[in-house]
Amino acid sequence: MKQTIRFGRISGVEAGANWSLLVLILLVAYGLATAVLPQLAPGHSSGVYWTAGVVCGLLIAGSLLLHELAHSVVAVRAGIPVQRITLWMLGGATVLDGEPASPRTAFWVAASGPLTSLGLGVGSGAIAVLLNLAGTPRLFVMALWWLGIMNVFLAVFNLLPGLPLDGGRILRAVLWWRSGDRDRAALSAGRAGQVIGYLLAGLGFAEWLSGQLTGLWLLMIGFVIVMSVGTESRMTRLRIGLGRTTVAEVMSRPAVTAYVAMPVERFVTEVAPRTPETVFPVVDLDGAPTGTVSLRRLAQVPAARRGDVRIADVQRPLADVPLARPEELLADLVTRMPPATDELALVTEHGRLVGVVRGQDIDRVVQLNAFRPLGQAA
Numbered sequence: 004m005k006q007t008i009r010f011g012r013i014s015g016v017e018a019g020a021n022w023s024l025l026v027l028i029l030l031v032a033y034g035l036a037t038a039v040l041p042q043l044a045p046g047h048s049s050g051v052y053w054t055a056g057v058v059c060g061l062l063i064a065g066s067l068l069l070h071e072l073a074h075s076v077v078a079v080r081a082g083i084p085v086q087r088i089t090l091w092m093l094g095g096a097t098v099l100d101g102e103p104a105s106p107r108t109a110f111w112v113a114a115s116g117p118l119t120s121l122g123l124g125v126g127s128g129a130i131a132v133l134l135n136l137a138g139t140p141r142l143f144v145m146a147l148w149w150l151g152i153m154n155v156f157l158a159v160f161n162l163l164p165g166l167p168l169d170g171g172r173i174l175r176a177v178l179w180w181r182s183g184d185r186d187r188a189a190l191s192a193g194r195a196g197q198v199i200g201y202l203l204a205g206l207g208f209a210e211w212l213s214g215q216l217t218g219l220w221l222l223m224i225g226f227v228i229v230m231s232v233g234t235e236s237r238m239t240r241l242r243i244g245l246g247r248t249t250v251a252e253v254m255s256r257p258a259v260t261a262y263v264a265m266p267v268e269r270f271v272t273e274v275a276p277r278t279p280e281t282v283f284p285v286v287d288l289d290g291a292p293t294g295t296v297s298l299r300r301l302a303q304v305p306a307a308r309r310g311d312v313r314i315a316d317v318q319r320p321l322a323d324v325p326l327a328r329p330e331e332l333l334a335d336l337v338t339r340m341p342p343a344t345d346e347l348a349l350v351t352e353h354g355r356l357v358g359v360v361r362g363q364d365i366d367r368v369v370q371l372n373a374f375r376p377l378g379q380a381a
């Protein structure tokens with residue numbers, strides 16, 4: 004999900020939203036202003052209902068943000084860096100830069116979100132009751148009550164026991180704790196997620212057929228669940244196939260490196276033709292890597308400019324290149340570098356380039372490991 008609006012860093016985590024979050028806020032405002040609030044708290048003008056509706060829509064977005072922040076804070080405390088939080092039409096997503104090291108950590112990272120939603124729900128409900136007793140106008144009380152119900156719903160929905168929902172991550176943590184095998188636990192929780200996704204989509208479809216437009220929402224959520232769990236399970240199967248193979252076992256010394264200050268013309272005529280490679284590591288004078296460059300990328304430099312443009316001007320900068328350490332598991336590297344691409348991961352030690360891993364190297368390990376007896380993958 005692409006971030007189109009940045010909120011900035013909140014407790015150290017890059018948070019933002021996709022434009023589709025506006026759709027969610029407007030739908031909430033529309034539902035509240037035209038149906039829910041006029042029924043629960045009659046006697047106001049449509050302007051008042053719409054204002055209350057938009058405020059509640061924003062508060063729902065805020066609730067989603069707090070839910071995701073809870074995941075992030077617990078993850079960061081457990082030593083797992085958080086890439087970003089993105090809110091969108093169907094909720095929020097927290098992208099972690101690594102995997103929990105133990106079932107216990109995995110459990111708390113997953114459970115923190117629904118617990119926060121539950122707390123927000125019960126909290127707003129309780130405040131609504133108190134305000135009601137204090138004689139606050141019914142519109143305020145009902146808006147707050149509705150916000151409470153929505154947060155409780157959010158907690159319960161997210162606790163459905165299938166990936167990629169929080170409940171599925173909790174299920175994975177419990178299965179992992181019982182069996183000691185994280186990847187197999189992930190596959191089981193993934194299958195549960197697939198069933199839940201199809202059930203939700205079916206339910207949404209039936210609702211839509213019976214004339215309720217909200218069914219489309221559920222249909223969409225069901226499909227998103229099925230699709231994302233498919234991607235996650237493919238990744239898990241890949242990790243199982245890679246076993247305990249380390250980066251050092253498959254990396255190779257690059258036959259050719261591109262020198263960062265070399266003109267493109269000289270590189271493509273004198274250096275690149277000497278090897279079968281199409282993607283090259285780029286290094287500076289000290290042998291420190293500065294990025295990678297591919298023939299495809301070099302071909303985009305107009306012929307007339309190849310003498311002036313240097314490798315540094317067209318390289319893929321280090322920040323965008325997958326980096327690895329020799330002792331690292333290949334199974335961890337693939338979460339950063341999709342296999343079967345013409346990408347190149349740079350292996351570094353003490354800031355110097357010591358090797359490269361290509362997409363096809365990863366493919367090769369998976370295929371070779373398939374010949375080993377089960378449970379003995381290298």
Ligand SMILES: [Zn+2]
Pocket residue numbers: 070071074116117161169
């Ligand atoms: Zn969550």
